[in-house]
Amino acid sequence: MDSTTTDMTPVGYEACTSLLTTLLTSYPPPFMFVYDPETPRLTSSVVRTLVQDLKTRSKTAGSPLKFASAVVNAVACFTRRLFYDTVLNALAEWRPSWEDGCGNWSGSGSMSGQRFNENFDAFVHGLQAIRTLLEHGSDDLTTKTSAKGKGKAKATSNNENETHRLIIVIERAERLKDSLPDLLVPLTRLAELSQLDVITIFVSDVRWADMRPSLGASPDPYYIDIPALSKQNTIEIMTTAFDTMASCSSSSKLVDAEAYSPVLRSLYDQFITTLYSICSPFVHDVYELMYIAAARWPGFILPVLEAHRAYIEELDRLRADGRSHEFDSDHRATEVSAHSDDEMRDHDIAGILYLPTEDTRIRLVRLFTPSFTSALEGLYPRLTHAADWAREHIPPANLLTLPYTQIPAHMSGALGAQTTGGAHRRDIHAFPRTSQFILVAAFLASTNSPKSDMRMFGRGTDERAKRRRRKGGSPRKAREGTGGGGIKIPQRLLGPTPFPVDRLLAILGVLLEEYDAETRPQVPQFAIPGEYTDMEIARVSIHAAIMELASMRLLIRVSSADRVDATPTFKCGISYDIALQLAREIGIVLNDLLWDSV
Amino acid sequence: MDCVEIVTPSRASLRIANHHSTAASPLLQQPRIRASTPTRSPQALPKYGRRGVSPSKKARLALDDATQLESNETPQDGTEPVFGGTTHLRSSVSSRRKGKATWRPLASDEALPRILPSELEPCLELQKRAILKSLQNLPDIDENDEHVSANATAYGQLNDLLKGTVLRGEGNSCLLIGPRGSGKTRLVEKAIASLPERPIVIHLSGHAQHNDRLAIREIAWQLAQQTGHSFLPSEGDNAVEETPPDPENPFLDEPEPNIVLPPPAHLLALISVIPTLPRPTIIALDAFDLFAAHPRQSLLYCLLDTVQSCRVGTGTKGIAVIGITTRVDTINLLEKRVKSRFSGRMLRTACPGRLHHWTELARAALSASISQDVPEEWPPLWKAAVDSFLHDATVMENFKETFSLTRDVQTLRRILTTVATNLTAASPYPSAVKLAASTGIQRCPPRFSFLASLPYPAICLCIAAVHYQTAGHDAFTFEMLHESFRDQVRTSQSAPIQIEGGGIGMAFERLIALRVFTPVAASSSSTTREFVLYRLVLDRNEVKRAVGVMGQTNLKKWFSKA
Known part of the structure; x- marks a missing residue:
């Protein structure tokens, strides 16, 4: 998609x-x-x-100012080392090649064979070496890099008045703060x-204030703020992508060869406008919108094609029969995309x-509008990728001729929500019954306070006596609750609390006794x-199942695994919704067992 | 319906008038003004219609309206389209007054044509370049005050010191202390450049040379560059260099095994060589306070020891060590043995001390002279433009504000750079509006300028977070926000826009990436993503303003429940 912006x-x-x-x-x-x-990607x-x-x-024109640039991504x-090498290779226009051992740029002439990636000083020496290289013509460079051959002949002649400016652009610069803080x-x-x-340009979607080093160690940069794209501009950028898509769509198997035919351009504009109006409240990024458009357009245009x-x-068949003229006149009435212009008639024939x-266009847009939402749901969080999504959502054949009642359900977008959670749910149901009990018990242990x-x-x-005694101690707890500030937040929203495995087993025992005992085969030797x-x-x-669930991260082990003497502690790794489903599966009313029920 | 029927003929007649009048009649202004004041016209027009005023009379009424508003529009003509929003925000009455007051002197000035003649446009480009060039290297302002400025004093002292080193072979050390942007580095450069004899100059920076080993290697490198033969220690270090990096993981940096310092004897060996070099040496240590944080301060110790033991008349050349720092208490950071070898000279630089200097600096930069030949009407024209710019009351107010916030000249430089780059043929002169716009960006840019254009789910999350804040919970998890969002969708009569799982999670991650939500604690592997605690960085009022700008009623309602 970057190709849209390069020209x-x-x-x-x-x-x-x-x-x-x-x-x-x-x-x-x-700086x-x-x-x-x-839209940081578009900006960069x-x-x-x-x-x-x-x-x-600057290379072609005889300007006194020459540029060398490096654009790197943080x-x-x-x-x-990666940073130093990437920058220096780009500035020197050096491409490591397989034949000579993929060496990095290491100076030229007398200074060759140096390593400029040792530390920052070496990097600075590398920059200086590049400057001298640029100044003293670049004969060495031409012989070394096969990619560059032109413009070198005159470089030797007019390098007296030239000044050489190095530009280093760093995209996603906010990453530097975490990955290379001392750089x-x-x-x-x-x-x-x-x-x-040398000019350093940072491009980021985070303010400088958020990544500024402490103690004012860095000078403040010259700020350039990019205003947000307006609606018209976004739509225009998206529609101009049509032309570039046309050139590259022929290679793809998914996209029909004619899907980006220039005649359909105005329909595409309409499509984009609708797509924008539906998706823009949720996503502003042009690239995301274009991704959704690219996934939907081939299916959208398929009925027309x-x-x-x-037709x-x-x-052809009728022409072969020699009756094309009669067909042309009487078939026209039944054709879905009927049209009246003379020009179209010519094209038709x-x-x-x-x-x-x-x-037809309005009908198309109306038919496909629900699927825009499901595309957004599926593609924006990348639950699936565009090709897969497009394959799943190919419209049925003869969509335009189908009456409204026969339009399949997935066109109305109802399927989208189910498919996202579906896989997960199936996995959960495939668990053995014991594991299901363990998970519910773990959820209770993590959510209820001990x-x-x-x-x-x-x-x-x-039980009675215990409860009464507890009541005696409760005022203190109540005061804590109110004094602690504001409303109490249910534990299931705050996240699971860790519990020792003994507690899990105890709760599991209660659950098994109450909900599982009847289903077991009678064993006479257990009388009590x-x-x-x-x-x-x-x-x-049971222990094996617990360990298995922990390895699947459905139970999260909190205590360290190498300690043998301590009781292992866990956290529950499943969400409330899944716990609810599991409980229903094994016949437990989960809300009755939760301390603060929903 | 009535008013529509009455309005249309008048619009039509006006349009006809537009087409036919070739002279610059004020009628031309009218449609634009109508468009700019939409609240007035619908009320005004039917009234005329009911009274049966003829179209011509109507046009005259509108003409009055136009002349009245003309003065309002005048000062805003210079606004760049990009920054246009800032000035329109004022209430119309006050801005009209202000506009008149501030614009009068310029409008009365005959020398300034509103729109630049086309033959002068290249001059503007040249002037822009000249301004940018002078901003790159800000001119010195000779402050003809009662007392000499701090920088001039410091320059004099530093110059004397360096001359002593270069000419008489003294060993000198001093500290140059001053706030950021006060010209410390420039001062050193200037002093070195003015020396009669070219010394060996070694630049070190505490930001780049993190430890003494790196510093000593860099000294060796720079010495080699300037004297022509190598000082790099060869035996042990080369062996380290030859070892290939870890073959298993090419991405793994060597975990700085080099931190181990070379033996102190070695360190001394190189530094003690310095006075025996054929030329005197000046060592400038930028961020001197960081060198003091190196273990045992061995480098500083060796340097200052060499300086102290450098005697005049023993056949050695001089050596000067200049420490440059912003930290006032740097001398206290030095160990006792290091401090005792330091001469204790501390020179101070200062930023411009008065608003007057600040504006003079701006004037000098803006009225930079063009090196090429230009038509002779350009320099007076430009001088008048700069004069009227600097005499403008709002401009001075703006400079005063900036000056009271920071005296860092870099800020002034950045602000003026934006002003200069925004000069176009359509609005060729610096103006108060341009200055205000560029100050807004360069002085202290707003942190969350994007709030009002946040996607719907994101602003919902912010509102939910504000709700939790008012409920006394500063930290929240994704699940909490999601729950309250779902509740809101369920309970509100007009469910805003239906949304399922994905979008809101993405919005949450986007807000984290934009640093609107910051994690409360360091991340741990045992907490799943939806339960990590976050805090809202935004102020409640900022969210309120954003919701107001967005103008969605259900969001406003939801927000006001907090």
Whole structure:
């Protein structure tokens, strides 16, 4: 998708590009910070294009100012060495090649064979070496890199008045704070430390204030704020993507070859406008919207193409029969995408794809509108990827001829919600019954406070007495609750609390005794009530099941695994909804057992 | 319905008038003004219609309206489209007054044409470049005050000191202390450049050289660069270099095994060589306070010891150590043995002390002269523009505000850079509006400018977080917010927009990425993502404002419940 922005500046970025160009070609501040909270990817692609453009332009035209640039991504360059090497290779336009051992750029001429990735000082020496390389023509470079061959001949002649400016652009710069914290300050002072004309540009969706090093170690950057894209601009950027998609769609198997035919452009505009109005309250990022559009458009246009193809086949068949003229006149009435223009009639006869009529278009949009929402639900969080989604949501054949009642359910978008949770739920149901009991018990143990256990699960004869005694102690607890500030938040929202495995087993015992005892086969040797359950929870298989669930992260082990003497503690790893389903499965009313029920 | 029928003919007639009048009649202004004051026109027009005023009379009434509003529009003409929002926010009456008051001197000035003649446009470009160039290297302001400025004093002392080192072979050390942006580094550069003889200059920075080993290697490198033969210790270090990096993981940095310092004897060996070099040496230590944090301060000790033992007349060349720092108590950071070897000289620099200097700096930068030939009408024209800019009351107010917040000249430089880059042929002169816009970006940029354009689920999460804040829970989990969002959707009559699982989780992660939500504690592996505790960074009022700007009633209702 980046290819859409490489050939021109997208609308809405004119102010930013002209500002950057003015600065970079005159007297730029040594450290700039481009901030765009909404569409950082688009912005960094704009900056990348701009810098590249400056470089190529300065090479061809005989301007006294020459640029060398490096655009690196702080996500990709997550260690110092990677960062140094990437920057230096890009500045020197050096591409490691397999044949000569994938070596990094290591100086030229007398200084060759050095390692510039040792530490920051070495990196600065590398920058200085690059500057001298640029200044003294680049004969060495030409012989070494096979990729670069042009523009070197004259480089030797006119390097007296030239000044060389190095530009280092760092995308996703907010990552530097975590991955390379000790590089942040030197990078912002790079021009001062290296005594070179080097410009550092950070591009980020986080304010400089959030990543600024302490004690004012870095100078404040020159801020460039990118205004948010307006609606018209977003739509325009999305619709201009149509042309580039047309060129690259032929290779894809999923996309029909004619899906991006230029005649359909105005329908595409309509499609994009509808898509935007549905999805924009939830997503503003152009790239996300374009992703959804790319997944939906081939399916959206398929009925039109199918109708067209069916028509052509019909036409061919009838032509072969020699009755094309009669067909043309009487078949027209039944054709879904009926049209009246003379021009269209011509196209029709010739079998060229044409734009469907207004009615058909409105019908199409109405039919597909629900699926936009489901596309958003599925694709924005990347629950599935575009190709898969498009494959799943291919519209039924002859959609345009179907009466409204026969339109399949998945077109109305009802399926989307089910498919997302479906897989998970199936997995849960596949568990053995014991594991299901353990999970419910773990959820109860994690959600209820240990103090409430006696009241929730105490089944002895002294239950009354216990409860009365508890009441004596309760005022203090009540005061704590009110004094602690505001409403009490149910534990299931605050997250699971850890519990020792003994407590889990005790609660499991109660659950098994109450909900499972009847289903067990009669065993005569257990005469005392609860004895059979006691035996059940002491089985090795229970412990094995607990360990298995822990390995699946459905129970989360809190205590360290290498300690043998301590009782292991766990947390419950399943959500309330899943616990509710599991409980229903094994016949437990979960809300009755929760201390603060929903 | 009535009013529609009456309005249309008048609009039509106006449009005709527009088409036919070629002279610059005020009628031309009218449709624009109508558009800009939508609240007035619907009430006004039917009234005329009911009284049966003829279209021509109507036009005259509107003309009055237009002239009245004309003055309002005048000062805003200079606004850049990008920053236009800031000025329109004022109430109309006050801005009209202000606009008149501030714009009068300029409008009366004959020398300033509103729109630049096309032949002068290249001059504007050249002027822009000249301004940017002078901002890059800010001119010195000779402050003809009663007392000499701190920087001039410091420069004099530093110059004397360095001359002593270079000419007489003294060993000198001093500290240069001053706030950020007060010109410490520039001062050192200037002093070194003005020396009669070219010394060896070694620049070190506490930000780049994190330990003494790196610093000593860098000294060796720079010495080699400037004297032409290598000082790098060869035997042990090369062996370390030759070892290939860990073959198992190429991404793993060597965990800085190099922190082990070379033996002190070695350190001394290199530094004690310095006075025996053929030329005197100046060592500038930027961020001197960070060097003091190195273990045992061995580098500082060696340097200052060498400086102290450098005697005049023993055939050695001089050495000067200049520490540059912003920290006032740096001298207290030094160990006793280091402090006793330090000369104790401390020079101070200062930022411009008066608003007057600040504006003079701005004037000098803005009225930078162009090196190329320009038409002779340009320099006076530009001088008048800069004068009227700097005499503007709002401009001065703005400078005063900035000056009372920070005296860092870098801030002024950034602000003026934006002003300069925003000069276009359509609005060629610096103006108060431009200054205000660029100050807004460069001085202290708003942290959450994007709030009003947040996607729907994200602002819902913010509102839910505010609700929890007022309920006394500063920290919240995703589940809490989700629950309260679902409750809101369930209970409110007009369920806002239906939303299922995915979007809201993505919105939550987006807000974390934008640093609107910050984690309360460090992340741990045993907490699942939906239960990690977060805190809202936003103020309640900021959310309120954003919700107000968005203008969705159900959101406002929900917010006001908090």
